[in-house]
Amino acid sequence: MSSNKKVVKNETRAILNHWQDEGLDDRLAHLIKDATRALVRALQIRLIEYDVSFGHWTFLRILWEKDGVTQRALSEAAGVMEPTTYAALTGMEKLGYIERRQAPENKKNMYVFLTEQGRALESKLVPLAIEVNEISMRGITEEEIRTTRKVLLAMIKNLAADESEAGDTERKMPSTRKLGNIVSRSSAATK
Secondary structure, eight states: OOOOOOOOOOHHHHHHHHHHHHTOOSOHHHHHHHHHHHHHHHHHHHHGGGTOOHHHHHHHHHHHHSOSEEHHHHHHHHTOOHHHHHHHHHHHHHHTSEEEEEETTEEEEEEEEEOHHHHHHHHHHHHHHHHHHHHHTTTOOHHHHHHHHHHHHHHHHHHHHHHHHHHHTTOOOOOHHHHHHHHHHHHHHTO
16 A cells, blocks of 8 residues: 655654754754754745745735835845845846835935835735744743743843954954855865
C-alpha cells in the first residue's frame, strides 16, 4: 500500500529538535536567531499566497505607516543597506505594489509610494502576522510574555550602549561593500 501523501520538509521542527536533542542552553543569541527564523518561516508560508516575500513585507509595513518616504529613509527604517532596498523595491514595483517618483522640487531623492494594490494588501497581510504571533505564544502566560519582552528590551539596551561605546573607540559597523572586500581578500589569500 503506497501513500500519495506529500512529505514536507519541516525546517522549524528541525530547529526545535536541534535545541531539544542537544540540550543546548548556553547560546541565547542562537536561540533568539532560531526563534526569529521560525517566526519568519511561519509568516512567509502565509505571505506567499499573496505573492509577497518576507523582504517585501518589511517594506510594506513601513509604507503602510508612512507612505512617500525616500529610499534612504526606507533603508534606515528597515535596517538594511540601500542596495538591498533597491533590489526589493524593483521587485515590488514590478508586482505593482509601489511606485517610485522624484519630487518636482527635489530631483535628487527618489520617493516610494504605495499603489492601490500595495495599500490593499494591508488588510490581507496584517491578520496573517497577528495569526503567527498568536500561534507562537500558545501556552505561554501573560507574565512570561511580559518577562520575555523585558529581557529582550534589556538586551537591546545593553547592546545599544555597547555600540555607542564602540563608536567612542573608533570601532564601527563596516559597510556591506567593506565587508564584501574583506571576505574577497580573505578568500583569495586562502587559495
